[in-house]
Amino acid sequence: MSLKKVAIFISGRGSNLESLLKKRDMGRIKCEIPFVLSNREDARGLQIAEEKGIKTYLINHRDYPVRKDFESAVLQLTEKHEVDIIVLAGFMKVLSAYFVRTFNKPIINIHPSLLPSFPGLNSQNRALEYGVKFAGCTVHFVTEDVDAGPIIGQEIIPVFNDDSEESIALRILEREHILLSEALSIVINGNYEIIGRRVFVNHDKD
Numbered sequence: 001m002s003l004k005k006v007a008i009f010i011s012g013r014g015s016n017l018e019s020l021l022k023k024r025d026m027g028r029i030k031c032e033i034p035f036v037l038s039n040r041e042d043a044r045g046l047q048i049a050e051e052k053g054i055k056t057y058l059i060n061h062r063d064y065p066v067r068k069d070f071e072s073a074v075l076q077l078t079e080k081h082e083v084d085i086i087v088l089a090g091f092m093k094v095l096s097a098y099f100v101r102t103f104n105k106p107i108i109n110i111h112p113s114l115l116p117s118f119p120g121l122n123s124q125n126r127a128l129e130y131g132v133k134f135a136g137c138t139v140h141f142v143t144e145d146v147d148a149g150p151i152i153g154q155e156i157i158p159v160f161n162d163d164s165e166e167s168i169a170l171r172i173l174e175r176e177h178i179l180l181s182e183a184l185s186i187v188i189n190g191n192y193e194i195i196g197r198r199v200f201v202n203h204d205k206d
Contacts, residue, residue, distance in 0.1 A: 003031050003032040004031045004032070005084045006034075006085045007085070010036060010038050011039055014048045015173060016180055017036065017048055019180070020184065036049035036055075037058075038058055041058050045089075075103060078103060084105060086105070086107040087107075089180065094146055096144075097144035108140065108152065110138075110179070110180045111123070114136045114137075114138060114154055114156065115147055115148075116148070117132075120147060128159070128164075136154055137179055157175060186201055
């Protein structure tokens with residue numbers, strides 16, 4: 001059986017990308033990564049991918065006044081490389097309903113909060129200001145609604161009295177590295193079923 005082709009989209013430092021590549025090299029994630037794409041030229045993750053010999057693409061959304069033109073350029077890449085799954089690993093550009101419908105294959109996203117709480121930007125700061133006792137991260141399927149797709153998995157951390165936005169973000173990031181690889185493996189293996197909003201994982205197929 002041929003390996004699933006997983007494209008990884010990033011916008012920044014690429015720590016989740018780096019973690020995924022390490023786990024792939026260890027054999028814990030079995031997939032082909034045809035390319036890594038960024039919408040920002042200063043994304044350190046592009047260098048990480050290049051050092052691993054992975055093809056990279058830069059498609060700056062600012063070069064496309066019309067959003068659909070930007071997304072069409074990205075979709076052309078996914079078609080060219082016959083991508084099976086897209087992983088949004090810190091990709092700071094919301095994909096439209098047009099993109100999701102046109103790709104019509106699994107897209108997963110890592111978000112630094114326990115969804116449905118604190119969707120969107122500045123999740124850690126908003127959680128801290130709200131006074132929550134637990135924070136965390138979520139991997140979910142991307143749908144036409146932002147940060148609202150069925151949840152594949154979540155990781156929880158306690159919030160301490162002396163926590164800052166930075167300290168919470170750092171501890172959440174450590175959990176993201178674990179959760180994203182686990183969720184991606186579930187999607188690659190196809191050992192899940194979505195009923196309504198709930199994702200049921202069949203661990204017997206692991």
